[in-house]
Amino acid sequence: MVTFFIRRTIGAALMLFVVSISTFLIFFGLPRLAGATPETFAARYLSRTADAHAQQVFAEKLGFYDPLWLQYWNWIKAVFVGTDYDYGTGIEHCAAPCFGYSFRTNHAVWDDLVDRLPVTVSLTVGASILWLLTGVAVGVLSALRKGSFFDRAAMTGALAGVSLPPYFTGLMFLYFFSYQFDLTAPGGTYVNFTDDPGEWAYSLILPWITLAMLNAAAYARFTRAGMLDTMGEDFIRTARAKGLHERVVVTKHGLRAALTPIITIFGLDVGLLLGGAILTESTFGLKGLGYFAIDAINKQDFPQIMGVTMFAAFFVVVANLIVDMLYAVVDPRVRLS
Amino acid sequence: MNTVISPRQDPTARSFLELRDLKIHFPTDDGVVKSVDGLTFSLERGKTLGIVGESGSGKSVSSLGILGIYHRGNAKVSGEIWLDGQELVGASPETVRGLRGKRMAMIFQDPLSAMHPYYTVGDQIIEAYRVHHKVSKKVARKHAIDLLARVGIPQPDRRVDDYPHQFSGGMRQRAMIAMALSCDPELLIADEPTTALDVTVQAQILDLMRDLQQEFNSALIIITHDLGVTAELADDVLVMYGGKCIEYGTATEIFENPEHPYTWGLLGSMPRLDQPVTERLLPIKGTPPSLINVPSGCAFHPRCAFDGRTDGASDTVVPELQLTGTSGHRVRCHMPAHVRQQIWLNEIKPTLEGTGGLAVADMSALPSASEEHSEETA
Ligand SMILES: Nc1ncnc2c1ncn2[C@@H]1O[C@H](COP(=O)(O)OP(=O)(O)OP(=O)(O)O)[C@@H](O)[C@H]1O
Ligand code: SF4
Ligand SMILES: [Mg+2]
Numbered sequence: 001m002v003t004f005f006i007r008r009t010i011g012a013a014l015m016l017f018v019v020s021i022s023t024f025l026i027f028f029g030l031p032r033l034a035g036a037t038p039e040t041f042a043a044r045y046l047s048r049t050a051d052a053h054a055q056q057v058f059a060e061k062l063g064f065y066d067p068l069w070l071q072y073w074n075w076i077k078a079v080f081v082g083t084d085y086d087y088g089t090g091i092e093h094c095a096a097p098c099f100g101y102s103f104r105t106n107h108a109v110w111d112d113l114v115d116r117l118p119v120t121v122s123l124t125v126g127a128s129i130l131w132l133l134t135g136v137a138v139g140v141l142s143a144l145r146k147g148s149f150f151d152r153a154a155m156t157g158a159l160a161g162v163s164l165p166p167y168f169t170g171l172m173f174l175y176f177f178s179y180q181f182d183l184t185a186p187g188g189t190y191v192n193f194t195d196d197p198g199e200w201a202y203s204l205i206l207p208w209i210t211l212a213m214l215n216a217a218a219y220a221r222f223t224r225a226g227m228l229d230t231m232g233e234d235f236i237r238t239a240r241a242k243g244l245h246e247r248v249v250v251t252k253h254g255l256r257a258a259l260t261p262i263i264t265i266f267g268l269d270v271g272l273l274l275g276g277a278i279l280t281e282s283t284f285g286l287k288g289l290g291y292f293a294i295d296a297i298n299k300q301d302f303p304q305i306m307g308v309t310m311f312a313a314f315f316v317v318v319a320n321l322i323v324d325m326l327y328a329v330v331d332p333r334v335r336l337s
Numbered sequence: 338m339n340t341v342i343s344p345r346q347d348p349t350a351r352s353f354l355e356l357r358d359l360k361i362h363f364p365t366d367d368g369v370v371k372s373v374d375g376l377t378f379s380l381e382r383g384k385t386l387g388i389v390g391e392s393g394s395g396k397s398v399s400s401l402g403i404l405g406i407y408h409r410g411n412a413k414v415s416g417e418i419w420l421d422g423q424e425l426v427g428a429s430p431e432t433v434r435g436l437r438g439k440r441m442a443m444i445f446q447d448p449l450s451a452m453h454p455y456y457t458v459g460d461q462i463i464e465a466y467r468v469h470h471k472v473s474k475k476v477a478r479k480h481a482i483d484l485l486a487r488v489g490i491p492q493p494d495r496r497v498d499d500y501p502h503q504f505s506g507g508m509r510q511r512a513m514i515a516m517a518l519s520c521d522p523e524l525l526i527a528d529e530p531t532t533a534l535d536v537t538v539q540a541q542i543l544d545l546m547r548d549l550q551q552e553f554n555s556a557l558i559i560i561t562h563d564l565g566v567t568a569e570l571a572d573d574v575l576v577m578y579g580g581k582c583i584e585y586g587t588a589t590e591i592f593e594n595p596e597h598p599y600t601w602g603l604l605g606s607m608p609r610l611d612q613p614v615t616e617r618l619l620p621i622k623g624t625p626p627s628l629i630n631v632p633s634g635c636a637f638h639p640r641c642a643f644d645g646r647t648d649g650a651s652d653t654v655v656p657e658l659q660l661t662g663t664s665g666h667r668v669r670c671h672m673p674a675h676v677r678q679q680i681w682l683n684e685i686k687p688t689l690e691g692t693g694g695l696a697v698a699d700m701s702a703l704p705s706a707s708e709e710h711s712e713e714t715a
Contacts, residue, residue: 234450235454242516243439
């Protein structure tokens with residue numbers, strides 16, 4: 001069991017390493033093939049009026065003349081131990097984890113990311129709980145009453161839920177609930193949980209529902225299929241033959257087995273969302289990581305893009321790792337192999 | 338009808354277990370599946386009934402029906418099931434649930450899929466015990482260990498915490514038996530308890546079941562494809578075909594004076610009549626009947642070599658299960674008893690003894706095997 005965990009952790013670290021190399025190459029390797037020079041890289045940090053000499057000096061200072069592997073090494077080293085930037089006017093220390101500075105705002109990328117994180121985490125946690133509970137509940141009921149009116153209505157609703165994009169449902173919700181009926185917070189509102197938990201939930205309820213709807217629908221279908229499968233298993237027949245109450249048969253024996261694969265996709269979905277729920281965040285004007293990423297991409301702010309990419313990759317890889325370990329805890333057959 | 342069914346006309350003097358005209362039908366999109374269509378038999382404590390028949394003849398559905406598993410859901414159950422004076426078909430689902438696992442228990446065919454992969458063997462036995470007995474976990478665990486020891490699992494106090502996949506096939510079946518025995522059931526149904534096991538383990542499990550039955554004095558129903566198993570364990574034998582009983586009698590009668598052509602076919606697949614069997618049943622020519630469109634008349638007629646000897650009755654009239662000879666032997670066939678006995682003595686028995694098996698020659702003289710009846714899915 002312990003070696004299993006160690007193996008998986010090493011695997012996760014390797015994965016992040018590969019992602020970091022790819023990210024680095026995309027932004028610093030590929031442009032070279034396309035004809036970019038150290039000077040053009042440096043130019044991004046300077047005003048448009050800076051002359052060729054200034055560019056060279058700056059490229060030298062930022063290490064753009066170094067071989068690629070050294071540049072990569074410095075980039076990674078900064079993440080772990082921090083680094084000093086010499087802008088000529090003075091040395092600036094960037095503490096670990098250092099992802100550099102934005103081209104445009106000169107803010108440290110890491111600080112910006114950490115700033116945005118609470119918004120995305122709030123959105124993800126609320127929405128994921130909502131969709132997990134409703135999706136699984138609806139899926140189980142549908143499976144147990146297969147073919148009933150409830151089942152058909154739920155599955156039709158689920159189909160609609162999966163097919164409607166969040167910017168459509170989100171805008172509809174905003175229009176009706178916030179602007180017509182004045183029940184919920186208008187777009188762009190966000191209050192820190194620590195400032196006022198009530199306001200926090202109030203400001204997030206529509207984004208939660210919007211995001212949850214999308215996934216709840218998928219989870220309902222998934223749970224229903226899993227439950228139908230499981231309830232046909234031999235061990236369910238055995239559980240009934242023992243004289244267990246039907247409630248116990250369904251939950252302890254049926255749901256327990258059907259939920260295992262759902263835990264997997266749930267972990268991955270949450271990990272993915274922690275890197276930023278781009279559509280939902282944009283629709284509701286929530287300044288989370290997704291919003292940040294879109295903004296950085298639009299503005300071609302490479303340090304920001306790289307930072308947010310690594311950040312998102314980190315969440316996905318960690319979620320994967322947690323899911324793997326959970327799986328081993330949940331399914332004894334995995335434990336031994 | 339009177340001549341047909343119950344061995345006992347007096348409704349008050351019942352056997353420990355008694356089925357009367359049990360029917361279990363499943364309405365499906367393709368039509369009604371008549372999995373069990375009028376099953377009647379009785380069984381006393383301490384006795385063993387063997388139910389044999391091909392795949393899809395309704396053996397498992399009958400046994401699950403006795404346990405009341407089809408009470409809810411979309412199955413149509415009719416007839417009567419009497420367990421120790423209590424009628425179960427009309428009883429409330431909750432009443433039957435209270436009996437299930439406690440007074441009547443079941444051993445399933447494939448113990449790997451029949452046990453929950455996520456719970457330890459011990460937990461599953463403890464659960465079976467505690468649902469019917471209000472005892473602490475500790476007491477139940479002690480009971481589980483005792484049971485595992487009783488069914489011959491070495492180091493039961495350690496193996497109790499193992500998961501089913503950590504057991505070998507034979508051990509799993511023992512654990513399954515321990516689970517079924519956890520509440521000292523008076524009726525034990527074993528649905529192909531040895532099919533998934535290799536030959537030596539099969540023999541051990543059968544021995545174990547025989548011992549346990551004597552120890553607990555339970556009524557045992559053993560369901561199998563394998564007449565050899567039946568020959569070893571059963572006092573009475575019931576042969577099922579297409580959801581119906583087509584021959585019923587003491588084991589001696591069935592093995593020495595079988596009167597139904599289908600039973601002859603089954604016997605033909607045994608290596609030797611008087612020896613324990615180690616080989617699986619060889620399929621009788623043709624396919625088992627559809628349970629949705631059961632062949633008219635005698636359900637076996639498309640595969641029967643003798644349907645020509647009944648003046649056409651086989652194709653149109655459903656034969657009744659009629660007494661033949663003494664000792665409650667019953668057969669569902671239009672041929673007169675003396676004709677059947679003659680065919681057995683003169684045509685079938687010699688070939689069986691002569692070749693030591695594979696004597697389905699008579700059956701293969703059959704009119705075309707019924708493809709049109711083969712849409713049944715298992
Ligand atoms: N829930 C159900 N709905 C519809 N049909 C069913 C259902 N359960 C069983 N059947 C049908 O009933 C028939 C009898 O099945 P059963 O399992 O009793 O056969 P069996 O004699 O035990 O066969 P085997 O030897 O293969 O175990 C089969 O044709 C099966 O398809
Ligand atoms: S009734 Fe006719 S078809 Fe059926 S078993 Fe007897 S002889 Fe064969
Ligand atoms: Mg069966």
